[in-house]
Amino acid sequence: MILSDPVLTVLLCAAAYLAGSVLFAPPVCRLWKLPDPRAQGSGNPGATNVYRTGGWPPALMTLALDAAKGWLPVWLAHAAGLSVMVQAVVALCAVTGHMIPVFYRFKGGKGVATALGAGLALAPVTTLLMAAIWMLVIWRWRISALASLVAIISGPLISALIEPETLPLFGLLAILIVVRHRNNLIRLAQGREAGL
Secondary structure: OOOOHHHHHHHHHHHHHHHHOOOOHHHHHHHOOOOOHHHOOOOOOOHHHHHHHHOHHHHHHHHHHHHHHHHHHHHHHHHOOOOHHHHHHHHHHHHHHHHOOHHHOOOOOOOHHHHHHHHHHHOHHHHHHHHHHHHHHHHHHOOHHHHHHHHHHHHHHHHHHHOHHHHHHHHHHHHHHHHHOHHHHHHHHHOOOOOO
16 A cells, blocks of 8 residues: 555654654663763763763764664655655654653753764755764864754754755754753853863
């Protein structure tokens, strides 16, 4: 049976949210015999906090898995021939799942890696330029939160110039991720934000 576009959209949005709700940092840390990242450092279940407790290998594994759960639902929506707007909504569902995961009492991470994966599926040029900005900021200041904030805030501007049909997605992602970094913003203003 061929599903109609509205039914397929709802199914993909639900699948994206559920995929996003799977936090990979805790099982990766268990695999590497590391402490639960939610009880260490910043308490954030993301690649940066995993790096602080276990180094690059588990951090990169966490990054790849968190990005993959954003990339796959958007790629499926694209493969199904759904519009860019629908793909953007699917991307937002995946990122929202990571931020407020149903499997972890709605206490999740900040969504940067999941947004990276979703962005690579929907707007690869914009996303790769944002990743380059992230790497430049990390190289200069060694502060992950600062790099994430600068990169995500640059997203709407870059997408408006290069892939304008994705501007609403990057605008909403910027708002969501900046809000999730509100405590980091306070620490950055006070000069207390931890580096790598």
